[in-house]
Amino acid sequence: MNPLRIANRSEQNTLALARYPGAQPHWVADMSFATPEPILRAITERVKEGHFSYPKLAETVYQSIQHWCATRYDWVINREWIVIIPNTISGVRTGVKSVYKSGAIFTQQPNYHKLLDIGKSFDAGITTIDINTSHIPFSVHDLQSIALENPSAVVLCNPANPTGTVASRAQLESLAECIKGLRTVVISDEAHADIILGDQRHVPLGSVKGLENKSITVLSPSKTFNLAGVSVAYAVIPSKQIRKAFVSTLALHCSGINALGLVALEHAYVHCSAWLETLLQQLRYNQRYLHDRLLKTSLRYVPSGGTYLAWIDARAAGCDVFARLLDKGIAISDGADFGAPGWIRFNFAHPQSQMIHATDTILDLFGNTK
Numbered sequence: 001m002n003p004l005r006i007a008n009r010s011e012q013n014t015l016a017l018a019r020y021p022g023a024q025p026h027w028v029a030d031m032s033f034a035t036p037e038p039i040l041r042a043i044t045e046r047v048k049e050g051h052f053s054y055p056k057l058a059e060t061v062y063q064s065i066q067h068w069c070a071t072r073y074d075w076v077i078n079r080e081w082i083v084i085i086p087n088t089i090s091g092v093r094t095g096v097k098s099v100y101k102s103g104a105i106f107t108q109q110p111n112y113h114k115l116l117d118i119g120k121s122f123d124a125g126i127t128t129i130d131i132n133t134s135h136i137p138f139s140v141h142d143l144q145s146i147a148l149e150n151p152s153a154v155v156l157c158n159p160a161n162p163t164g165t166v167a168s169r170a171q172l173e174s175l176a177e178c179i180k181g182l183r184t185v186v187i188s189d190e191a192h193a194d195i196i197l198g199d200q201r202h203v204p205l206g207s208v209k210g211l212e213n214k215s216i217t218v219l220s221p222s223k224t225f226n227l228a229g230v231s232v233a234y235a236v237i238p239s240k241q242i243r244k245a246f247v248s249t250l251a252l253h254c255s256g257i258n259a260l261g262l263v264a265l266e267h268a269y270v271h272c273s274a275w276l277e278t279l280l281q282q283l284r285y286n287q288r289y290l291h292d293r294l295l296k297t298s299l300r301y302v303p304s305g306g307t308y309l310a311w312i313d314a315r316a317a318g319c320d321v322f323a324r325l326l327d328k329g330i331a332i333s334d335g336a337d338f339g340a341p342g343w344i345r346f347n348f349a350h351p352q353s354q355m356i357h358a359t360d361t362i363l364d365l366f367g368n369t370k
């Protein structure tokens, strides 16, 4: 059996399909591929217990996280550094809230809208780091601004949504060097950590020399294994002091962990490495295919090192690319949602048939021979 089965998603139960009824979903960051079988089987077994009482945070869950971090990211972490949280965004918000003192928060732009919005909850707002066209996570100039302003929090998205930029260890070390002696704590949203399409390896923030005790790294199996709906994530916080602040802030705002999420996480991390390799092969193929076809259009796309999201410069194609594609049954994301009007984001975590249909439609509308 092809391990990448296409999920039988319904409009009734799926945001990706419900928001734009009848349209092919290339917008929200989840995929058409079904969750791997070992996870589905484990969830089915758990459902058969016939109850959803408060779950136990079993040691095997922590062990599976330690195993995943060691094997995928070469990061050996202690059991007590791990805090299980309801989802990635609640982890990032909690992280910022627990370290924030005053002044602006630094974050990248364009960015996932929920990360841009985090600044709004604090009086001082955000200072943005422009990563749109550079494919670097931050520039020397940005580091100089951080050094000057000594912010209480820097929020990173790595790999970045929507640009797909993957930060290298050297780049993260330059950030570590920059905040040495500052009050700054860096909160890193690494929801897309496992979707690495280039030659690089993902470098978790907390594994970087000099950032161990100045970091909150938020990870999740959600994007990797199509698990957003069971909502589970974890923060890795080596510093005892930061962890303590994080845990007490978390307790103020959210309690409870999804019982099925825990089962999914453990089985994903123990049994689904090979499935992920197959997924990555398919995504690399799709990315190349998309790139080749877009070369024949007025849309500009430079493939990135990570995520299944293509960040596309549509400025030469006119102002209503989103609406024109939707009118033809292709739902993409408008770059304005991420702070970059004129750009679009296209999710390519879909089977070949959908990729062909979507790119045929794009060529019809924006092909160079038009």
Ligand SMILES: Cc1ncc(COP(=O)(O)O)c(C=O)c1O
Binding pocket: 029, 087, 088, 089, 090, 112, 157, 160, 161, 189, 191, 192, 220, 222, 228, 232, 233
């Ligand atoms: C960078 C990033 N962080 C967080 C999330 C949301 O993750 P969760 O559902 O675990 O909060 C997304 C979803 O698209 C994302 O792209």
